[in-house]
Amino acid sequence: MTPELRDFYRARRVLITGGMGFIGSNLARLLAEAGADILVVDSLNPEYGGNRFNLDGLVPPVRINVADVRDDTAVAAVVRDRDTIFNLAGQVSHIDSMRDPQTDLDINCRAQLSILEACRRHNPSVRVVYAGTRQVYGRPDRLPVDEQHLVRPTDINGVNKAAGEYYHLLYNNVFGVRASSLRLTNVYGPRQLIKHNRQGFIGWFIRLAIEGREIQVYGDGSQLRDFVYVDDAADAFLRAGAIDACDGEVFNVGGDQPISHRELVSLLVEIAGSGTVRFVEWPPEKQRIDIGSFYSDSTKFRAATRWQPSVSLREGLRRTVAFYRQHMEHYVDAPLPAAGVLQ
Amino acid sequence: MTPELRDFYRARRVLITGGMGFIGSNLARLLAEAGADILVVDSLNPEYGGNRFNLDGLVPPVRINVADVRDDTAVAAVVRDRDTIFNLAGQVSHIDSMRDPQTDLDINCRAQLSILEACRRHNPSVRVVYAGTRQVYGRPDRLPVDEQHLVRPTDINGVNKAAGEYYHLLYNNVFGVRASSLRLTNVYGPRQLIKHNRQGFIGWFIRLAIEGREIQVYGDGSQLRDFVYVDDAADAFLRAGAIDACDGEVFNVGGDQPISHRELVSLLVEIAGSGTVRFVEWPPEKQRIDIGSFYSDSTKFRAATRWQPSVSLREGLRRTVAFYRQHMEHYVDAPLPAAGVLQ
Numbered sequence: 001m002t003p004e005l006r007d008f009y010r011a012r013r014v015l016i017t018g019g020m021g022f023i024g025s026n027l028a029r030l031l032a033e034a035g036a037d038i039l040v041v042d043s044l045n046p047e048y049g050g051n052r053f054n055l056d057g058l059v060p061p062v063r064i065n066v067a068d069v070r071d072d073t074a075v076a077a078v079v080r081d082r083d084t085i086f087n088l089a090g091q092v093s094h095i096d097s098m099r100d101p102q103t104d105l106d107i108n109c110r111a112q113l114s115i116l117e118a119c120r121r122h123n124p125s126v127r128v129v130y131a132g133t134r135q136v137y138g139r140p141d142r143l144p145v146d147e148q149h150l151v152r153p154t155d156i157n158g159v160n161k162a163a164g165e166y167y168h169l170l171y172n173n174v175f176g177v178r179a180s181s182l183r184l185t186n187v188y189g190p191r192q193l194i195k196h197n198r199q200g201f202i203g204w205f206i207r208l209a210i211e212g213r214e215i216q217v218y219g220d221g222s223q224l225r226d227f228v229y230v231d232d233a234a235d236a237f238l239r240a241g242a243i244d245a246c247d248g249e250v251f252n253v254g255g256d257q258p259i260s261h262r263e264l265v266s267l268l269v270e271i272a273g274s275g276t277v278r279f280v281e282w283p284p285e286k287q288r289i290d291i292g293s294f295y296s297d298s299t300k301f302r303a304a305t306r307w308q309p310s311v312s313l314r315e316g317l318r319r320t321v322a323f324y325r326q327h328m329e330h331y332v333d334a335p336l337p338a339a340g341v342l343q
Numbered sequence: 344m345t346p347e348l349r350d351f352y353r354a355r356r357v358l359i360t361g362g363m364g365f366i367g368s369n370l371a372r373l374l375a376e377a378g379a380d381i382l383v384v385d386s387l388n389p390e391y392g393g394n395r396f397n398l399d400g401l402v403p404p405v406r407i408n409v410a411d412v413r414d415d416t417a418v419a420a421v422v423r424d425r426d427t428i429f430n431l432a433g434q435v436s437h438i439d440s441m442r443d444p445q446t447d448l449d450i451n452c453r454a455q456l457s458i459l460e461a462c463r464r465h466n467p468s469v470r471v472v473y474a475g476t477r478q479v480y481g482r483p484d485r486l487p488v489d490e491q492h493l494v495r496p497t498d499i500n501g502v503n504k505a506a507g508e509y510y511h512l513l514y515n516n517v518f519g520v521r522a523s524s525l526r527l528t529n530v531y532g533p534r535q536l537i538k539h540n541r542q543g544f545i546g547w548f549i550r551l552a553i554e555g556r557e558i559q560v561y562g563d564g565s566q567l568r569d570f571v572y573v574d575d576a577a578d579a580f581l582r583a584g585a586i587d588a589c590d591g592e593v594f595n596v597g598g599d600q601p602i603s604h605r606e607l608v609s610l611l612v613e614i615a616g617s618g619t620v621r622f623v624e625w626p627p628e629k630q631r632i633d634i635g636s637f638y639s640d641s642t643k644f645r646a647a648t649r650w651q652p653s654v655s656l657r658e659g660l661r662r663t664v665a666f667y668r669q670h671m672e673h674y675v676d677a678p679l680p681a682a683g684v685l686q
Contacts, residue, residue: 101460102453102456102457109452110445153509155513156510156513163506166495166496167499170497173497174498288517
């Protein structure tokens, strides 16, 4: 963290929704180092990413409020005295959103409106940074994808996250509740949910590698993705929360350079020293919402905030594997079954 | 209606959601002429556009089912045996959406998901044509606006209508429920709600002119809009519902040429032979969600369907004024107050 950011957040009253989740908890750790006054709200829904261990070892002034962002009353209470809200609570599984669209809608649209309405009514001078997603772009027309690319989501989660983002911009423009959105690409690192495989493939691959299992890659593994280490993603939130020029804007926050699934898995197996890879046919359910290659152009965000990723993929994977090797019992309920579909 | 469309819709089992509303009822009348088997569902919410008189004189086989599209059970029942769904039910007031975002979300997002889920589960071979809106574009970057323009809505209704549209495309692409969206510009004509002024200005202006009142135009009236007469809009729905190439697509459906508010009101007062115009300051609540000049490029839809507007603005206004002069009592609960804010 830069000295300027450290100064900015010292004693600042911050709310992190989804703050016991993957990015939220890593962000809380950075903010705690800076001496911020941190309030975390998280549902601890057992299917989602919130995990008490993610904030393990953090001492007050970190306060934890277990509540679902669908609880309007709780939301109104927690936003009241905050200077900055990092709004990361969400349903993040593409697959779950296709099976249960209404729950995704409740969390990613209805609750987002409640949060923003609570800000408008009770704390209009707050600043909100929203965790958007590159998923709103769907299958890209061109690569890399910048913010001028059409929003054309290919799954329910993408639609609802797009609406959630639009609400934030609208409350910024119409009601003066300052807000921005970071469209994150694939974020990885310690404290990600790895107990099931419905929240993105990277955490799941890391788990399989550590457990010495077979990693199944769909198709020939040639599709490209970009990756951001979670500390770099958290740093992006800190910057967006501190820089006036970010208000009212959407920004891509992506990795330095794309890598194919094939190369990614090869690197992961090398770093872990365990796991194997097998190329398999696409499952129809997943192929229908696959978007092919994707990587994003973060020029706009870099220019606005001087952000740049500082952790290479190799180093990030090394740290992540080491973290889970040490703390696996906090992230996995039970050993994987000996056989069956693992991916 | 072309002979081909008439043949296509003869005895076809059609559902019109919002079918007692403005566009829905005019569409029902065209379909009745073609001999379609018509089921109309409408909430008849007194604040919205549904009006029993809109279907006055239509005889069976038009069936009317009063139900709110938020009623999942009713929705599941009415979609079952239909060949084509014209999905026009919606909350359409920009202003209401800003005052009560959650109701707008319920109708324009949650209920749309329910309709599509019901199709997916009970009637996957149906075809759906969704009433989209040019409002999803927000304040345009360039004119005329084509479908490559970014979606960037400036009010809650625009966000939720965008999400509703994305759901339709998604169900087309992922689940094979054929669907398209028509992004309508300003539609006007007989059977529009004119009892209050929260559902667009054109119907309200027509009422004021007929009643010999003062029409207030915000600013200098130089902002441009394009207009579509309701029979032309209904014809666009008929075409999209009959042409395979429309499935999975969004289309602008706009007027032949733009006209300024100033010229529009002048034309309206001339045609009505009554009413006056006054230019007033923008009310802040409306200016915050105004989008400046807007007119759309419908080239894509014209190319796909050979649609073109057939009723000029002058002729359309003439018909509309004549309609309301004859039937005003069915569209207005009470006379306007003698004084007060009329716009």
